[in-house]
Amino acid sequence: MKKGFPGKQGSIKRTVKPNRGMTAKPVKAKGGSASTGIIHPVIIYPFRQPGEYGDLKALYSLVEHLDADRERYARPITVMDRKTYYSQKKAASFLAFRDRTVARSGDILDAWCVDTCQMWYAGLGAAFERGNAGDVYWLIPGDFNYGAAAGREVLGRLHDLPEIVLELDQDLCIGEIATDHNNSKQLIDTYGTFALLYNWFPAEAQEIRQYTERPRSEFFAVRHDFLGELLTQRWYPYEQTVVMLLQAIFKQKRISRFFVGNISDLPEGRESLSSAWQQVERTERVLKAVWCERHQSRPGWIQRYRELELHSEQIRRTALTILQNLLPGQ
Amino acid sequence: MTSFGYQKTLRAVNFICHAPEAKSVRLVGDFNGWNPAANPMKQMPDRCWLLTVELKHGHHRYAFLVDGVLTLDPRAQGITRNDKGERVSLVPVS
Numbered sequence: 386m387k388k389g390f391p392g393k394q395g396s397i398k399r400t401v402k403p404n405r406g407m408t409a410k411p412v413k414a415k416g417g418s419a420s421t422g423i424i425h426p427v428i429i430y431p432f433r434q435p436g437e438y439g440d441l442k443a444l445y446s447l448v449e450h451l452d453a454d455r456e457r458y459a460r461p462i463t464v465m466d467r468k469t470y471y472s473q474k475k476a477a478s479f480l481a482f483r484d485r486t487v488a489r490s491g492d493i494l495d496a497w498c499v500d501t502c503q504m505w506y507a508g509l510g511a512a513f514e515r516g517n518a519g520d521v522y523w524l525i526p527g528d529f530n531y532g533a534a535a536g537r538e539v540l541g542r543l544h545d546l547p548e549i550v551l552e553l554d555q556d557l558c559i560g561e562i563a564t565d566h567n568n569s570k571q572l573i574d575t576y577g578t579f580a581l582l583y584n585w586f587p588a589e590a591q592e593i594r595q596y597t598e599r600p601r602s603e604f605f606a607v608r609h610d611f612l613g614e615l616l617t618q619r620w621y622p623y624e625q626t627v628v629m630l631l632q633a634i635f636k637q638k639r640i641s642r643f644f645v646g647n648i649s650d651l652p653e654g655r656e657s658l659s660s661a662w663q664q665v666e667r668t669e670r671v672l673k674a675v676w677c678e679r680h681q682s683r684p685g686w687i688q689r690y691r692e693l694e695l696h697s698e699q700i701r702r703t704a705l706t707i708l709q710n711l712l713p714g715q
Numbered sequence: 716m717t718s719f720g721y722q723k724t725l726r727a728v729n730f731i732c733h734a735p736e737a738k739s740v741r742l743v744g745d746f747n748g749w750n751p752a753a754n755p756m757k758q759m760p761d762r763c764w765l766l767t768v769e770l771k772h773g774h775h776r777y778a779f780l781v782d783g784v785l786t787l788d789p790r791a792q793g794i795t796r797n798d799k800g801e802r803v804s805l806v807p808v809s
Contacts, residue, residue, distance in 0.1 A: 545793075545807050549774050553795060553805075595802060596794055641795035641805060 422519030422609065424547040426451050426461040427508040428491070429501060429603075431528035434473050438482055439532035444525070447540050449490040459515060461491030463527075464508035466498045501526075501603075502625040509607075510616055518609050523547040526603040529648050539646040547606035549641050556611040556638035557629065559597050560604025560645040569661055569712055574601060576704040577665035578627065584696050585672040589634040596642045600627050601664075604645055611638055621674065623667040631675060658712040665704050669697055725769040726808050732779045732788065735762035742766050743785075744777030749797065751780050770808045778803040 428448060435441065451458045465487075473479035487493055496507040505524060512522050523546060530536045539562070549558045564571045578600055582590035593600055601624060607615070611633070621628055633640050676693070680686040732740050740756040746768065747753035756764040756779070764779075776797055779786045785801055787794065793805030 542807075545774065549793065549795070549805065552774050553776065555795065639796065641793055643793035643805060643807075 422517065422521060422551060423459050424451075424457060424551070424606075425459040425512040425516055425520060425522045426491070426525060427505075427512050427522060428461060428463040428525045429504050429508065429527050430463050430465040430469060430487070432466055432469055432501065432504075433528075434469060434476070434479055435528075438478070440530050440536065441482065441527065442486070443531040443537060443540060444527060444529075445486045445490055447531075447543075448525075449486075452490045459512070459520070462494050462508050462512050463487050463491050464494045464496060464498075464504045464511075466504060467495055468497070470495065500622045502620075502622050505625055506616070506620050509612060513609070513612055513616060516609050520609045521547040521550045521606050522609070522612050523606045524603065531648070533648075535647040539648040542643075542645045543604065545643050545645070546604060549643055550606045550608050553641065554639065555641045556608045557633050558606045558641040558643055559599065559602050559626070559630070560606075561597050561599045561602060561642055562604070562645055563647045567711065569708075570599070570601070572708060572711055573661050573664050573704075574599065576707045577661075577701070578624075578668050580700045580704060581665075581669050581672055581697060582627070584693055584700055585676045586631060589631055592634050593630050596640050597630075600630055601668075602626055605629070611636075619674075619678070621671045624664070624671045627668065628671060628675060635679075658708060661708045661712055662705055665701060665708070669701050673697070725771060727767050728770050728806060728808060730756065730766045730768065730777070730779075730788070731790070732756060732764040732781065732786070734764060734779070734781045734786075737764070737781045739780075739782060740764040741780040742768065742777060743780055744803075745775050746770055746777070751783075770806075772808055775806050775808065776803045777806060 426448065428444070431441070448461050448463075452461055465483075470483075483493070494508055494511050496504065498504045498507060509522055509524065516522070523543075525543060529539070531540050543560065546558045546560050549555055566572075566575075579590060579594065582593065582600070603626070605626065607629070614636070615629060615632060618632070630640070632638075673690075673694070677686075677690065680689070730742050734740055740758075741751045742754040742756055743749045743751055754766055754768060756766040759765050774793075776795055777788070778797075778801075779788060785803075787802060788804040791804030792807060794802060795805050797803045
């Protein structure tokens with residue numbers, strides 16, 4: 386490993402040709418209907434490096450397992466933000482883990498990203514360029530407590546997400562984690578995400594809620610054709626799962642939801658009040674943008690937009706009041 | 716950790732439906748061609764309905780027909796739609 390800059394921006398270490406060609410074979414049909422295509426794991430490396438590596442070691446033992454199964458899986462891609470690298474470039478433990486564990490069990494995509502959703506975009510885009518029709522792309526967030534007993538159980542279930550897409554011919558499978566009612570993610574979704582969705586897209590919001598209580602889930606698997614549609618449309622730098630679900634409803638795609646278990650994100654990435662606040666505001670912003678895209682060609686849209694915006698502001702203010710009352714960091 | 720390998724073995728899966736007032740409950744799914752006659756469930760002393768079915772490795776769609784009404788399993792691990800577009804439950808078998 387060279388010291389300093391480990392690769393060009395957006396480059397993949399040990400790069401494989403974009404179209405995977407002969408690197409993998411189709412998945413064998415199991416259980417029910419026939420399935421073709423392979424699974425592309427895309428791992429999002431934590432933006433803030435955890436102090437100890439137990440959770441990441443557990444995650445990368447899974448990734449190593451996937452990398453060894455070329456019948457079913459394409460070579461995994463780990464997306465690492467360049468800012469993460471630069472903040473840790475003098476940390477021997479980080480460099481060793483990157484070299485000896487991450488790079489050995491897949492390709493590293495070094496990218497400058499404004500947000501986690503841009504890391505998704507970079508990783509899913511790179512995997513998509515290697516893929517073919519029928520393939521499935523499996524997003525695995527890195528900043529969860531996979532080293533804990535419950536986390537290991539979740540690691541054993543995550544593979545269900547892409548397998549459901551393959552076996553049951555789905556376009557999108559959302560993984561749902563269990564949280565208590567006072568968990569910050571739950572509070573954000575209950576009082577922010579769904580409340581705002583009901584304002585801007587009431588019919589679609591009801592349909593989304595029939596599938597999941599986690600419309601911002603970071604666990605999902607998506608089929609090649611649908612991912613292609615998403616990648617070539619406008620990619621928002623935040624709350625991408627909400628946008629994916631809306632697009633899936635708009636286009637009448639086949640959606641599944643699967644419970645992956647009890648797991649929580651690492652303290653380094655956990656929501657403070659200010660973070661929760663930002664997430665509600667970003668959700669509102671992205672919903673406004675999607676609504677405008679869908680309605681701005683219709684007569685009278687601006688008047689309707691102003692009405693919805695007025696309600697939206699009230700919803701956002703209420704959500705922020707509730708979050709302020711319940712979350713630490715005031 | 717769960718094995719990711721392909722398994723040919725059948726696994727017994729218990730399906731339980733809490734419908735104490737129902738007159739009949741049937742299990743329908745991909746595994747029986749959604750045939751209501753294929754898998755009638757049996758009411759237990761606690762009035763829950765039970766059926767054990769052997770299923771192949773993989774993911775299976777299913778639902779309960781409670782007095783003829785297609786009903787989701789509230790304890791299912793997943794939700795999807797069947798070929799008719801109806802919401803149904805999902806069970807993984809590993």
